[in-house]
Amino acid sequence: MLSFVDLFCGCGGLSLGLQKAGLNHLAAFDYWDKAIAVYQANVSPHAFVFNLANTEAAAESVSRYSPDLIVGGPPCQDFSLCGKKQIGRRANLTLSYVEIIAAVRPKYFLMENVPPIIKTEFFKKVYLAAAAAGYGLTYKIADLSFYNVPQKRKRLFLLGVLGGGENCLDVYWKPYVAKKPKTVREYVTENPVNAEWNFDHYFLYPRYMERRCTFSMDEPSWTIVSSFKRNPGPKFRPSPNEKYDYQTAPRLNLKHAMDLQTFPKGFNLFPEGAKISESDARLMVANAVPVNAGEFFGKVFSRYEAAKIKNKTTLF
Numbered sequence: 001m002l003s004f005v006d007l008f009c010g011c012g013g014l015s016l017g018l019q020k021a022g023l024n025h026l027a028a029f030d031y032w033d034k035a036i037a038v039y040q041a042n043v044s045p046h047a048f049v050f051n052l053a054n055t056e057a058a059a060e061s062v063s064r065y066s067p068d069l070i071v072g073g074p075p076c077q078d079f080s081l082c083g084k085k086q087i088g089r090r091a092n093l094t095l096s097y098v099e100i101i102a103a104v105r106p107k108y109f110l111m112e113n114v115p116p117i118i119k120t121e122f123f124k125k126v127y128l129a130a131a132a133a134g135y136g137l138t139y140k141i142a143d144l145s146f147y148n149v150p151q152k153r154k155r156l157f158l159l160g161v162l163g164g165g166e167n168c169l170d171v172y173w174k175p176y177v178a179k180k181p182k183t184v185r186e187y188v189t190e191n192p193v194n195a196e197w198n199f200d201h202y203f204l205y206p207r208y209m210e211r212r213c214t215f216s217m218d219e220p221s222w223t224i225v226s227s228f229k230r231n232p233g234p235k236f237r238p239s240p241n242e243k244y245d246y247q248t249a250p251r252l253n254l255k256h257a258m259d260l261q262t263f264p265k266g267f268n269l270f271p272e273g274a275k276i277s278e279s280d281a282r283l284m285v286a287n288a289v290p291v292n293a294g295e296f297f298g299k300v301f302s303r304y305e306a307a308k309i310k311n312k313t314t315l316f
């Protein structure tokens with residue numbers, strides 16, 4: 001069973017997915033104490049408040065666990081479409097992440113980020129640093145509605161295999177991507193869920209004005225961001241493509257957002273004593289790698305590992 005350490009772990013979406021895929025959790029780190037409290041209540045007590053900008057100390061702490069796999073979604077606002085497109089302090093954490101990997105040298109790593117990073121010089125730096133550290137890299141911008149997540153959420157996943165060839169994970173990844181997107185109705189029918197989904201369509205505040213803001217249950221939702229609950233003000237302009245009246249369409253709450261991010265039923269965002277506000281909780285949920293996407297990538301590494309072991313046994 002592959003073991004993993006989660007860096008920039010948030011409240012644990014990615015970790016939960018890896019556990020669901022059968023991977024063994026060792027430890028997790030994030031500098032946000034509230035996210036760590038939620039992580040400890042739901043995923044594992046082995047989660048620590050830690051500033052990962054301090055790469056040397058981080059590498060030393062992570063090395064103690066000797067993980068097979070390091071995963072992480074370094075903060076991505078500096079690259080995101082709604083950010084200022086200025087590469088700043090938070091973007092440097094992406095490089096810190098690769099520095100920690102290069103120092104610890106796990107067999108595998110996974111990095112999640114927003115798609116715009118791919119067009120930056122910065123991504124080249126990250127790619128070259130990981131390759132120079134000996135990793136064969138496979139990457140793709142994934143629309144997670146094809147990864148058992150009822151949400152059109154596009155994210156970059158960069159996967160590394162120490163001593164592996166370029167794109168060596170392709171065959172363990174791409175054939176397993178679904179042929180059609182997951183609809184909200186399918187997801188809530190197939191799984192125990194947190195919210196009541198007793199409507200046919202709903203309103204979701206768009207990330208950009210004039211983007212569609214009403215959605216049918218028979219399609220994936222749009223990307224969940226922390227402001228998903230905003231109400232349209234007087235200047236709000238719906239898209240010409242709306243099929244439903246946005247003013248009367250049902251609104252989603254935090255529990256609906258948890259379901260769209262595929263958090264398991266009963267995930268507790270408000271552990272006693274942690275003083276989590278509603279907006280803290282919305283941010284944690286929106287920040288997360290959807291649990292089912294984490295499960296998908298856990299299985300990619302497990303398949304590769306199984307094939308490697310099988311090849312070794314055939315040789316001797």
Ligand SMILES: C[S@@+](CC[C@H](N)C(=O)[O-])C[C@H]1O[C@@H](n2cnc3c(N)ncnc32)[C@H](O)[C@@H]1O
Nearest residue numbers: 008009010012013014031032051052073288289
């Ligand atoms: C995109 S979220 C990660 C979400 C997580 N992968 C999940 O699936 O739930 C990024 C996280 O990085 C954390 N973070 C930002 N700067 C940090 C730093 N210097 N050291 C440690 N964690 C940091 C934030 O608190 C946030 O929880």
